[in-house]
Amino acid sequence: MTTTKIQSASTVSPAPTGTGSRGTKVLGGFALVFLIIAVVYGLFISPPDAQLGNTIRIIYMHVPTVMAAYLAFIITAVSSGMYLWKRTEFWDLLGSSGAEIGVLFFAVTIVDGALWGKVTWGVFWRWEPRLTTSAVLLIMYIGYLAVRAIPADPRTRATRCAIIGIVAIVNVPIVHKAVDWWRGLHQGKTVLGTIDPEMGGTQLFAMYSALIAGLLVCVWLLIHRFRAGFLAERASDLGLDQALEERRLESSPATGEDA
Amino acid sequence: MNSSNLTETLCIVGAWLVTFGAVGAYGASVILRGRRLSKIVPPEQRRWM
Amino acid sequence: MSQSGGVLSDALLVARKDLLLERRAKIGIGQVLPFAILVLLLFAFALDPDRGILKLATPGLFWVTVLFSAVLTLQRSFALEAEDGILEALRLSGMSPAGIYLGKVTALTIELLLLEAVLVLGVAVLYDTKFLGIPLLFAIALLATLGIAGAGAVYGALAARLRSRETLLPLLLLPLLAPVLIAATRGCEVSLEREAMSGWPWAALLGIFALVYLTLGSFLFRPLLEDA
Structure with missing residues (x-):
């Protein structure tokens, strides 16, 4: 996707002034179209669900965000494995971008789930298997970001993160299984994070357009975050005062151990 | 009945606002960061494919 | 000492070294x-204790205590090596990373x-717990502990050289260990006859967890020792 190859200096078009490119603009355009469809159908046109009532409109947000989060975490895991194999900056940056975006979507997922719970159960939190699993995994990936934020030389930091990225993804199905069994004794089928095949036409349409929008936004963010990370690395290579200031803002200067 | 309807509406609107707000704010921060960094990094190092 | 004597002999060597160090320092007995x-x-x-909650919650409290103690033990075990550069020395001496890892896990x-x-x-004394289903209890304790040590050794080594490791x-x-806590707690409840379901699926889950992390750790310890 976003290879960072430096083209020859004689290229005609001027260098971009940000992380955008024609590709991201097209992608962003598609995402926007699906988002608008999702808003129109999800909030206005589609009828309330027979069982869930109007709360299905929260599920329209819950499912895409959780799927986007998992997409991001899978990308992090693949990148982590590739980093340990290839040892290139590309995979390191892609992995850390994925983790950050996954954490964002997971946090949103949990808030949406809790709001759904408030309507459905009358309380924000019940130990629903999907929500519980999400909460555990969220904290696991916050750990990844915490290690990422610790200053170290790039290779050391990248290796640490790659190891955590691999360990974390392997734990995802185990947490799922454990939490499902743990709650399985106490309650029936879960509706959170699933698409009911018996949904009506406009409901399905709203759900799938929200899902596509969510995944497109996820990829779009990933590309921008990757490029921002790449620029941050180049800036820190330059060692300019300005660059150091920039890096200090995100609390990850380029060299030395943490103090 | 009325207050539960209110809760429902608030929660639905809240969920959509949180989703769009959080993702939007994050996206904006990443893009602004990219623009800021682009001023530092020399042009030949910021060519996207 | 051992020049490429195989993963197993390396593991035994490291485990013996760790246990010897522990016997001398007595941090485990004296502090943990x-x-x-x-x-x-x-x-x-x-x-x-008079409201009966303590008795009901005994398996969970037991395993939470074990988890906290495990964090302390891990920190102690890897802090020593990070300070003295022992892991580095072991690796440079030609020992296999997998052997070092399995040795740490064994100890x-x-x-x-x-x-x-x-x-x-x-x-048993403080909470007045009666134990039934002893074989299940043993299996769960062994598998859960292997899992805790297996996952813990990876992250213990990873965090050891960071100032913010505590x-x-x-x-x-x-x-990471949340599934271990769930499975070990539920499994123990079965063996204390508080749950109707059979406890062996929990033991199996713990076994899978341990196996996965021991395999993963054996592979990840090389990049961990070399670069992290």
């Missing part, structure tokens, strides 16, 4: 164990199992 028993007392203060497992044995006594290790490790 008293801490664990203190936690048992604190739970009793927090949960009022940790033995230390934690001893700790658990004393804690079980403590629980806060970072629990943040990284405890969410």
Whole structure:
């Protein structure tokens, strides 16, 4: 996707002034179209669900965000494995971008789930298997970001993160299984994070357009975050005062151990 | 009945606002960061494919 | 000493070294164990023994105590090596990373199992617990401890060289071990006859967890020692 190859200096078009490119603009355009469809159908046109009532409109947000989060975490895991194999900056940056975006979507997922719970159960939190699993995994990936934020030389930091990225993804199905069994004794089928095949036409349409929008936004963010990370690395290579200031803002200067 | 309807509406609107707000704010921060960094990094190092 | 004598002999060597160090320093017996028993007392203060909550929650409290003690044990075990550069020296001496890893895991497992044995006594006396289903209990303790040590050794080594390791290790490790806590607690409840379901699926889950992390750790320890 976003290879960072430096083209020859004689290229005609001027260098971009940000992380955008024609590709991201097209992608962003598609995402926007699906988002608008999702808003129109999800909030206005589609009828309330027979069982869930109007709360299905929260599920329209819950499912895409959780799927986007998992997409991001899978990308992090693949990148982590590739980093340990290839040892290139590309995979390191892609992995850390994925983790950050996954954490964002997971946090949103949990808030949406809790709001759904408030309507459905009358309380924000019940130990629903999907929500519980999400909460555990969220904290696991916050750990990844915490290690990422610790200053170290790039290779050391990248290796640490790659190891955590691999360990974390392997734990995802185990947490799922454990939490499902743990709650399985106490309650029936879960509706959170699933698409009911018996949904009506406009409901399905709203759900799938929200899902596509969510995944497109996820990829779009990933590309921008990757490029921002790449620029941050180049800036820190330059060692300019300005660059150091920039890096200090995100609390990850380029060299030395943490103090 | 009325207050539960209110809760429902608030929660639905809240969920959509949180989703769009959080993702939007994050996206904006990443893009602004990219623009800021682009001023530092020399042009030949910021060519996207 | 051992020049490429195979993963197993490397592992035994490292495990023996760790256990010897521990026998000399007595940090486990002198500090971690008293801490664990203190936690048992604190739970009793927090949960009022007369209301029966303590008895109901015994398996969970036991395993939470084990997890906290495991974090302390791990920190201790890897802090020593990070300070003296022992892991580096071991790797440079030609030992296989997988051997070093399995050695650390073996030593940790033995230390934690001893700790658990004393804690079980403590629980039996302090919380008045009656134990049934002894084979299941043993299986769960062994598999859960292997899992804790297997995952813990990876993150213990990873965090050891960071200044913020004291806060970072629990943040990284405890969410990872959440399934172990769930499975070990439920399994123990079965063996105390508080749950109707059979306990062996929980033991199997713990076994899978341990197997996955031992395999993963054996592979990841090489990049971990070389670069992290």
